[in-house]
Amino acid sequence: MPCKYRFVGLLPFSNCKSQDVSLEQVGAHVYLSPNYISQIFKKSTGTSFHEYLLAVKMKRARELLIDLSNRIMDVSALIGYSDQNNFARAFRQYYGCSPRHFRRDLVEKGLFADDENH
Secondary structure: OOOOOOOHHHHHHHOOOOOOOOHHHHHHHHOOOHHHHHHHHHHHHOOOHHHHHHHHHHHHHHHHHHOOOOOHHHHHHHOOOOOHHHHHHHHHHHHOOOHHHHHHHHHHOOOOOOHHHO
């Protein structure tokens, strides 16, 4: 039986510049308790709210890191990390490499050109 909640309430949060979103904020937005949202989110998606939010943040970080004009510290802040070291740690745990190594590998593989070469 499909869950009657489609998490439409998350849509305003999915494109936030600062991906610093909490279950409490979502709950207030859709008038449900954070605990209940957590339960129905897990039941509907098969993943926890925290795991989902981390995936959204890391996907956005990769997109931003591909653009060499974005500094790593700025990417960190844009996705909701107040500490660049915490961002680098989370990125490394999620992707298996640091943001700096991710960029280096892209340049070495020629997947984007340095701004000086344009």
